[in-house]
Amino acid sequence: MKGNEEAIALFLVCLFSIAAAAAAIDRNKFPADFLFGTSTSAYQIEGGYLEGNKSLSNWDLFTRIPGKIVDGSNGDVADDHYHRYIEDVELMHYLGVNSYRFSISWSRILPRGRFGQINQNGIKFYSNLIDALLDKGIKPFVTLNHYDIPQELEDQYGGWLNPQIQNDFGYFAEVCFEAFGEKVTYWSTLNAPNLVIKMGYMKGEYAPGRCSLPYVSCPSGNSRTEPYLAAHNVILSHATAVDIYRKKYQRKHGGFIGIIMAANWREPFTDTPMDRSAASRALAFEVPWFLDPIIYGDYPPEMLQILGSRLPIFSIEDKQKLQTKLDFIGVNHYTSLYAEDCLFSQCDSQSTLEGYGFAYTTGEKDGRFIGDNTGVNNFYVVPSGLEKMILYIMKRYNNITMFITENGFGQDGSSNPSNEIRKELLNDRKRVEFHTAYLSSLLEAMRKGADVRGYFIWTLMDNFEWSNGYSKRFGLYHVNFSSQERTPKLSAKWYKEFLQSSAELCTKADGDVKPKLVAQ
Ligand SMILES: *[C@@H]1O[C@H](CO)[C@@H](O)[C@H](O)[C@H]1NC(C)=O
Ligand SMILES: *[C@@H]1O[C@H](CO)[C@@H](O)[C@H](O)[C@H]1NC(C)=O
Ligand SMILES: *[C@@H]1O[C@H](CO)[C@@H](O)[C@H](O)[C@H]1NC(C)=O
Numbered sequence: 046m047k048g049n050e051e052a053i054a055l056f057l058v059c060l061f062s063i064a065a066a067a068a069a070i071d072r073n074k075f076p077a078d079f080l081f082g083t084s085t086s087a088y089q090i091e092g093g094y095l096e097g098n099k100s101l102s103n104w105d106l107f108t109r110i111p112g113k114i115v116d117g118s119n120g121d122v123a124d125d126h127y128h129r130y131i132e133d134v135e136l137m138h139y140l141g142v143n144s145y146r147f148s149i150s151w152s153r154i155l156p157r158g159r160f161g162q163i164n165q166n167g168i169k170f171y172s173n174l175i176d177a178l179l180d181k182g183i184k185p186f187v188t189l190n191h192y193d194i195p196q197e198l199e200d201q202y203g204g205w206l207n208p209q210i211q212n213d214f215g216y217f218a219e220v221c222f223e224a225f226g227e228k229v230t231y232w233s234t235l236n237a238p239n240l241v242i243k244m245g246y247m248k249g250e251y252a253p254g255r256c257s258l259p260y261v262s263c264p265s266g267n268s269r270t271e272p273y274l275a276a277h278n279v280i281l282s283h284a285t286a287v288d289i290y291r292k293k294y295q296r297k298h299g300g301f302i303g304i305i306m307a308a309n310w311r312e313p314f315t316d317t318p319m320d321r322s323a324a325s326r327a328l329a330f331e332v333p334w335f336l337d338p339i340i341y342g343d344y345p346p347e348m349l350q351i352l353g354s355r356l357p358i359f360s361i362e363d364k365q366k367l368q369t370k371l372d373f374i375g376v377n378h379y380t381s382l383y384a385e386d387c388l389f390s391q392c393d394s395q396s397t398l399e400g401y402g403f404a405y406t407t408g409e410k411d412g413r414f415i416g417d418n419t420g421v422n423n424f425y426v427v428p429s430g431l432e433k434m435i436l437y438i439m440k441r442y443n444n445i446t447m448f449i450t451e452n453g454f455g456q457d458g459s460s461n462p463s464n465e466i467r468k469e470l471l472n473d474r475k476r477v478e479f480h481t482a483y484l485s486s487l488l489e490a491m492r493k494g495a496d497v498r499g500y501f502i503w504t505l506m507d508n509f510e511w512s513n514g515y516s517k518r519f520g521l522y523h524v525n526f527s528s529q530e531r532t533p534k535l536s537a538k539w540y541k542e543f544l545q546s547s548a549e550l551c552t553k554a555d556g557d558v559k560p561k562l563v564a565q
Pocket of ligand 1: 097098166
């Protein structure tokens with residue numbers, strides 16, 4: 046950025062800091078040891094899809110199926126983070142975050158799952174990344190699995206559909222604890238399995254792309270049964286990994302282990318008992334679906350009532366395994382939607398609402414949206430939804446520790462925008478407003494007693510957004526996907542400013558702003 050442009054951008058940041066101060070959010074309102082970071086995931090940023098003896102993941106194959114990714118793209122190169130991780134750690138150092146949430150590519154570490162060797166190139170890559178982070182005072186917050194699994198596991202036994210994956214996941218987890226555990230305090234077993242299971246086995250929109258009518262037509266799958274089988278194996282895979290961590294590593298390494306859930310809020314469409322019950326069913330079919338078994342040993346009553354024997358049963362042995370529970374819940378929160386009753390009321394396409402607790406969700410009521418729209422369909426800006434979601438988890442799970450592991454604002458932007466569009470994308474005032482408002486909502490939940498210990502912005506830099514390809518941009522940094530150049534957006538400067546809480550810099554914002562931004 047040219048000096049002039051930078052001064053203007055900084056001036057804008059200062060205006061927003063003042064607005065932020067007015068809304069009473071600054072870094073000092075949060076505990077000193079609160080984690081503030083950015084989030085990413087392996088497949089979305091790494092690229093290097095066949096380098097260092099990595100094998101193909103199920104996403105490497107899924108992205109090749111015509112029509113699955115809106116712009117026909119894939120993660121072969123993505124942000125080329127595999128080669129640029131040093132530069133990317135610098136970007137975070139510039140922001141001043143004290144933590145970084147990333148995931149490990151299973152197929153880089155164990156190209157053939159349990160059926161082959163540990164790939165030392167993969168171990169080396171993540172060791173180097175972790176060392177580079179620690180060197181800058183940034184704590185690694187590691188997710189073992191964020192969607193991508195070795196394709197070999199799909200081919201050999203059907204991936205999450207087969208109980209065998211519990212042992213495979215346990216093995217993978219143990220290899221990671223052994224290799225990185227001394228340097229990692231925060232482990233998450235899985236990222237948003239509730240989303241990946243619905244998208245992968247009910248709607249066919251994520252790998253492995255299985256589904257059936259009346260939901261959606263796919264070459265294979267069963268939308269009415271497979272999601273529940275796959276989820277069952279995910280839950281027990283989580284328990285297997287936690288069991289290994291508790292028995293062999295936790296005392297030695299002094300770390301914590303949890304799971305991350307997609308946790309968007311559901312607001313009753315009308316303030317009636319029927320819609321209130323629909324909203325609570327909709328939530329139960331998302332978050333307690335996984336957390337009730339992990340924390341209380343069985344599926345939520347809201348699901349048992351509707352699905353009955355279609356939900357797999359936890360054996361005595363399984364329940365034993367589930368005793369290990371977890372240390373924290375990671376909350377990925379983007380938006381809120383209305384939920385409308387379709388259990389007692391007649392609705393369109395009712396049969397496909399079973400998997401959502403017979404709740405119809407919509408962002409619109411009487412011609413008005415639930416919040417301002419963003420660049421992503423059905424993602425509206427509803428800051429109070431974060432507080433409600435946190436308090437819901439706090440109450441249902443006895444004040445368990447939480448981290449906000451993802452919260453972010455998506456912009457609509459092609460992989461190769463014109464100069465003019467690029468300028469707009471860089472001047473992401475709405476993203477700054479989004480985070481300011483959501484952080485206030487988070488503070489409110491904490492004032493009400495919620496034990497939240499960290500907040501991670503999705504995401505560090507624009508990347509491969511799954512079925513949206515490169516068409517949606519959530520980054521604090523803009524990425525030119527041809528040159529791989531990273532450019533800080535206004536929001537990157539705002540985050541840096543917020544983390545410094547350098548009030549002196551901005552209170553003097555009378556046009557004579559002395560940028561103290563570190564040169565890139
Ligand atoms: C990958 O594995 C093969 C053996 O299968 C080995 O010859 C080769 O050197 C490895 N590549 C790297 C980059 O380690
Ligand atoms: C939840 O736990 C935290 C930390 O232990 C505590 O400070 C807070 O008061 C608790 N909140 C409630 C509602 O019990
Ligand atoms: C992105 O990078 C390409 C390749 O270096 C370059 O030609 C193009 O001008 C860049 N786009 C923008 C908007 O800077």
